[in-house]
Amino acid sequence: MKISLITPARQHARTGNRTTAMRWAHILRGMGARVTVSTAYAGENADLMIALHAWRSADSIGAFRARYPDRKLVVALTGTDIYRFQQSDPETTLGSMAMADALVGLHDLVADAIPARFRSKVRIIYQSVPPLSRRLPPLRGVFEVLVIGHLRAEKDPMRTALAARALPESSRIRIVHLGMAHDADWAEAARAEMTVNRRYVWRGEVPGWAVRRALARAKLMVLSSVMEGGANVVSEALVAGVPVIASRIAGSVGLLGGDYPGYFPVGDTAALTGLLRRAESDPGFLDDLRARCGARVPLFDPARERASWQTLLAQLTGKA
Template identity: 55%
Template sequence: MAWSMKIVLITPSGPTAHTGNRVAASRWAGILRQLGHRVRVANDYDGGAADLMVAVHAWRSADAIERFKAAFPTRPVILQLSGTDIYEYLNSDPGPTLRSMEQADRLVALNDLAWKAVPKSLRARLCVIHQSAPPLALPHRPSRRAVVVSVIGHLRDVKDPLRAAEAARLLPAMSRIRIEQVGRAYTMEWAERARAEMAINPRYQWRGDVPPAAVRRLLARSHAMVISSLSEGGANVVSEAIMAGVPVLASRVDGNVGLLGADYAGYFPVGDTNALARLLQRLERDPSLVTTMRKALARLKPLFRPAREKAALRRLLADLRRSV
């Protein structure tokens, strides 16, 4: 008889259904169901019985984890660590985050360098599971009308979301670079800043929150994608770009380097508008750079296939079954 568990998967609510945490939770729920388990997704824990809790985001799920462990102290918790957990809250508000990490039986990080931020006493519980993405259903056909550079992610401080737009302003007049950004503004201030940028920057367009199909269409016609975050846990949009073969121009932070590798050619220093502008110029003028990045992404592609993420989750559950 197949092994089946009743699993409650906690993912805190966000301002949009397209937050990284929500997308990750939805994907994991689907994989766990494929593995034969019964999964209930909830914003918070209601006290109901379950064989296992899977929690996304240590800081936001701290109370849910504590209540579950109080009710069922011998039943396991798997905690997926977000970027804000390990690169922000561990420093600014460590109490809830550390409590969640200490109560969890297994910790899951999304990039290969996350271990550096995890306390040494908890590293034995840590494993890395890369977020997968399916191959693009659409062929990758970069636009011929312009050199389209996409920025995919919500407008909030940690994403440094207007860095690509500001870099595009520094390009020569003859440049064909166009920045197309999608994602919801988390505050009115960010919405106003994006609109103000469009008013003065003919190279920039912000389209707001769009459905996943529109994101895939944008990727399919992009020459490159910029991820300019101040910190990252392991962005799924990088997985999507890798699977689509779209070169990534990334801020050099552990969450990006832990996905793309230390020797990847498309990095720029965090917050460095001039360096990103130079990289955009090279993207437009230097075919060898594009070839180098695409070859690197092709080598990385097997790490981000859905079958690999499914196998990793299967191994994690089997390990828990043996040891907890």
């Protein structure tokens, strides 16, 4: 089977979309498919298209459907598709959903957020993470909290740094932020924060091995996003044994569960400060977060993700 896999993320980008595309390509090739990964469809012959991003890949989706009206088309819905573009540009975004034979979502609440007429097309495929070889000892004298993600508006990237400003002098919390700045303004904001906030360190973009090493020793991770389609960094943290504090958005609730106690309202700095203080000072609370996160780890098993793709392709090709 020839598969055209479309992602709007450029070849060497360290974005979630590019990471997801390359992992899926590896899985599909392991199933015997011939997979071409590109940023746009150029009319090549393919038995199946998998397109990440209903809005950004809309031209490719439309071109493939026009060229091959009877061949199968899978559209993976991102956070901005679900929580921005289907409202701001419904004609394009919902048009891509309409052309798709299947819609891949990355968390449990995706179907609830799209029009009812498309919900039967949704298949949830959790993003998998290989297990860590080992945990590393935490830094002595420091309660290290990671923020992993690019500095852009959707991530509300400075929220954890702002929350750390209000911690008591006795707190040992240090915020370590890994991620590229979307533009010069965000870079300047991070550098300025480091000059006034001794608890905040921005390391910029780092390779994947450095992210995994940081997770191997961290006490906690914060995901403060305004919107997410199902952040792979949540999977990475949980598999690494790192509990998560997250803004209460569907993309995180759909991964961590509705009754998870580590949520704060989007943009609520004081509430996040309170959770950070509790995680550091209350071992029972941190243990509870860790146990609940550990219970979700089987969702992110690479074998499960591979089986999900095998099932979906079998259904699409009539071989289920």
